[in-house]
Amino acid sequence: MINYIAQISVFVAIFLLLATSLNLVLGFGGVFSIMQAVFYGVGAYAAADLIVSAHAPFPLDLLGAVIVAMVLGALVAGLLMRIQGELVIIATLALQLVFSTIFRNWTAATGGSYGIFGISRPTVFGAHLTTLPTFAFMAALVAAAAFAASLFIARSPFGLAVRAQREDAVLAGALGHDVVRERAIVFVIGAGLAGLAGALYAQFVGYVDPSGFDVNQSLSIITIVVVGGLGNLWGTLGAAIILTFLPQLLILLPATSSAAAQFQLLLYGLILVLVVRFWPSGILPERPSVRLVQRRGRRSAGVVQPERSAELVERIAEITVAGMQTAAPVVRLDGVSKSFGGLRAVDDVSFEIEPGRVTALIGPNGAGKTTLFNLICGLVRPDGGRVFFGPQETTRYKPFEIARLGVTRTFQDVRIFPRLTALENVVFALSKTASDVTSLIDRAGAVLVNVGLQSHADRLAGSLSYAEQKILMMGLVLSREDPVVFLDEIAAGLDHASVHALAGLVRRIAASGRAVCVVEHNLSFVWDVADVVYVLDAGRVIASGVPADIQANTNVVEIYFGQSGAPGHA
Amino acid sequence: MTVLLTLLLLGLTVGSMYALFAVSFGLIYNVTHIFHFAHGAVISAAGYFIYVLVSLLGWPIWLGIALAIPFAAALGAAIELWFYRPLRRRGAPHVAFFLTSVGILTVAEGLFGVIFGPGVIPLKFLPLRAIHLGDISLTTANIAMLFAWVFIALVVVYLRSTRSGRFMRAVADTPAVAASTGIDLERTYLVSFLLGSALTVPAILMYAWYQGLTPAAGLSTILISSAAVIIGGPTGILSGAIAALALGVLQAVAIVFLPSGWQDAIVFSVLFLVIVLRPKGVFGIALRW
Numbered sequence: 041m042i043n044y045i046a047q048i049s050v051f052v053a054i055f056l057l058l059a060t061s062l063n064l065v066l067g068f069g070g071v072f073s074i075m076q077a078v079f080y081g082v083g084a085y086a087a088a089d090l091i092v093s094a095h096a097p098f099p100l101d102l103l104g105a106v107i108v109a110m111v112l113g114a115l116v117a118g119l120l121m122r123i124q125g126e127l128v129i130i131a132t133l134a135l136q137l138v139f140s141t142i143f144r145n146w147t148a149a150t151g152g153s154y155g156i157f158g159i160s161r162p163t164v165f166g167a168h169l170t171t172l173p174t175f176a177f178m179a180a181l182v183a184a185a186a187f188a189a190s191l192f193i194a195r196s197p198f199g200l201a202v203r204a205q206r207e208d209a210v211l212a213g214a215l216g217h218d219v220v221r222e223r224a225i226v227f228v229i230g231a232g233l234a235g236l237a238g239a240l241y242a243q244f245v246g247y248v249d250p251s252g253f254d255v256n257q258s259l260s261i262i263t264i265v266v267v268g269g270l271g272n273l274w275g276t277l278g279a280a281i282i283l284t285f286l287p288q289l290l291i292l293l294p295a296t297s298s299a300a301a302q303f304q305l306l307l308y309g310l311i312l313v314l315v316v317r318f319w320p321s322g323i324l325p326e327r328p329s330v331r332l333v334q335r336r337g338r339r340s341a342g343v344v345q346p347e348r349s350a351e352l353v354e355r356i357a358e359i360t361v362a363g364m365q366t367a368a369p370v371v372r373l374d375g376v377s378k379s380f381g382g383l384r385a386v387d388d389v390s391f392e393i394e395p396g397r398v399t400a401l402i403g404p405n406g407a408g409k410t411t412l413f414n415l416i417c418g419l420v421r422p423d424g425g426r427v428f429f430g431p432q433e434t435t436r437y438k439p440f441e442i443a444r445l446g447v448t449r450t451f452q453d454v455r456i457f458p459r460l461t462a463l464e465n466v467v468f469a470l471s472k473t474a475s476d477v478t479s480l481i482d483r484a485g486a487v488l489v490n491v492g493l494q495s496h497a498d499r500l501a502g503s504l505s506y507a508e509q510k511i512l513m514m515g516l517v518l519s520r521e522d523p524v525v526f527l528d529e530i531a532a533g534l535d536h537a538s539v540h541a542l543a544g545l546v547r548r549i550a551a552s553g554r555a556v557c558v559v560e561h562n563l564s565f566v567w568d569v570a571d572v573v574y575v576l577d578a579g580r581v582i583a584s585g586v587p588a589d590i591q592a593n594t595n596v597v598e599i600y601f602g603q604s605g606a607p608g609h610a
Numbered sequence: 611m612t613v614l615l616t617l618l619l620l621g622l623t624v625g626s627m628y629a630l631f632a633v634s635f636g637l638i639y640n641v642t643h644i645f646h647f648a649h650g651a652v653i654s655a656a657g658y659f660i661y662v663l664v665s666l667l668g669w670p671i672w673l674g675i676a677l678a679i680p681f682a683a684a685l686g687a688a689i690e691l692w693f694y695r696p697l698r699r700r701g702a703p704h705v706a707f708f709l710t711s712v713g714i715l716t717v718a719e720g721l722f723g724v725i726f727g728p729g730v731i732p733l734k735f736l737p738l739r740a741i742h743l744g745d746i747s748l749t750t751a752n753i754a755m756l757f758a759w760v761f762i763a764l765v766v767v768y769l770r771s772t773r774s775g776r777f778m779r780a781v782a783d784t785p786a787v788a789a790s791t792g793i794d795l796e797r798t799y800l801v802s803f804l805l806g807s808a809l810t811v812p813a814i815l816m817y818a819w820y821q822g823l824t825p826a827a828g829l830s831t832i833l834i835s836s837a838a839v840i841i842g843g844p845t846g847i848l849s850g851a852i853a854a855l856a857l858g859v860l861q862a863v864a865i866v867f868l869p870s871g872w873q874d875a876i877v878f879s880v881l882f883l884v885i886v887l888r889p890k891g892v893f894g895i896a897l898r899w
Binding site: 066072119120122123125126127129130131134135137138140141142144145256259262266302303305306308309310311312313316317320 | 643645693696697700702704705706708709710712713714715716717719720721723724728833836837840869871872874875878879881882885886889
């Protein structure tokens, strides 16, 4: 009986490791990998070869398996991170099938379909773990340690960053995060954990053959993660226990072992379909990694909710105009061009955005304003010309590299991280300035108070109203104290009073020494805030100067309003 | 030389069958953008359905096939209506569709294994005889596979010349624009499930004629046909069919320079590399509907 319990415990430990590894990749990282059984298998074969051929002692056997799995994970990640979404599912499925074939046929390393036999259990600190209970104890300790480490990763700023890029990779990049690297790292960590599970499996069973590392195994692992809840490791723990015991009950039924295997497949498939259909959050839904500690009672009760967005703008100004450490550089464009197909969206544009001033880009729809923004911020690479931030050329920089130079940008639509809480959104946006989580939370809490969202701090940002989301976006972008600020149509859809207040905010941001650039359709807003105006039409700068000059420029008037006094002229 | 020619013909015939599978899958995938793995369940179900009616119950072959077509179509439509549509209404992510789909295939594979056993069941009513063309010998099943192109041609004609076919192409290209012109998306999805599922009947007949039925038949055919559709690219039906033909030839000829057993590795390495290096498929937009 004790042996039976020990045996099940080992399987719980193995499946916990596997499911935890996949939850980090899939639930936290949003990488839809269905090749986790490959890393499991690679770890198992590596441990088997190390023990049988090289007589590697504990813990080198486990360590070697983890390293081999991680190296493979890194190689795969290098290619896989180029693509996104559903193609990742198919690409990892393809790799799973490729490796299933390799496991079956590469006899020198895997023993082919027969597998590798005679894998001995390790000696740990002089104790031979030959009996089941002692080995189970070791396996449980290893799994517990790895699980604790995973919990730590999940709650760390890195875990928050991984979840944020899952929600919106472009926004995370604009906030200075190298999302490709973050995704690759979590993929490699997942590979390592699965490799560790494989090593335990090899030592436990004493032999490895390809049948344990096929597509069906990958699907079993996914089933555990989905049942437990994507993005919640405690749910994974519960699901690993339940789903390891459930098939055991089936095996107790009078059935041949191959029929039992069929039944298990059937059962897992059924559970997967039903859970996705009727219980998409699984046992435990995702939990925020940081919470606002509400020490002095419930603070929300005493705070007046700002009713009008104009007031909110004032409050945002308070947080933004505060300290700015570095002097703003001059942003300079030198003959920048960009074509999309035959369309010249931006055509030989040169201008400068100077610190302490508001530079406005105006022009009709399709004039190339937003493309120009994206060129400066690295989302689009120019075909010709150069971009400089101060003395530094940034023409070929990626968006996160430019963001790290101290550039903040807003997006035209509301962009936030919907499945992060409001607080996590702000913490993430601020996280480049401090690594100390507690001070970050304090500062993020202060930002939320300023924008009037403190009572929603622990709510998912996606559940906030549209107006609240827009306020949150402004708050999180502008609380970063960056010396260069790009604002893309922030006045759109606001009432007159708010636009006026917003103009005040933009002026104060510039007055604090920052370089501000706005793209705007609302011309009265532009005349209010701008020091310099550039007028774009069909990708070219057709006029520039102080607002008064532009207003008097007949050319500009013509572009916006058609030729005045000549109605019907086409 | 004869060997190579035989392998080439073998690859071309088997590849033609793959092409029909690919078209049946591509009709659904390109229109709905659901990676409809459960198509494999429909494929197997259609095969076993004919086996039960004709081989076990002794019904005439034509009747078995005639009943299998509405059966398969209804099965595909049921999956859409009962599983995918609720997920779509909920705004579920891609992965939810995929997991549901894979779950259905897994359950079907398990069920067929339990009911019909894990072994190979040949369809005895379709005689598998050798046919000699000079030095080259093929089977009757291989010749039958060439008829795949008749079905594929019918599908192409349907897509180009009928109203609902044009709707499907429009929805496949830009669903939002199609919907704004008044095309009923859900209805178009349903039509693509009905049609794609019905097409599995001739395809699984060719397959079972050639190598018999197993519970894993659905999985192995859906893997290769989905690979072909992805490799071909999302812009048409023919691109997937041609990629399937190429994969069939590649698989057959690969035996010359690699031990058997490695074919899967080749096919799916190609798939992986195409996805990573050319996510829009090898044909790009050169080969459209």
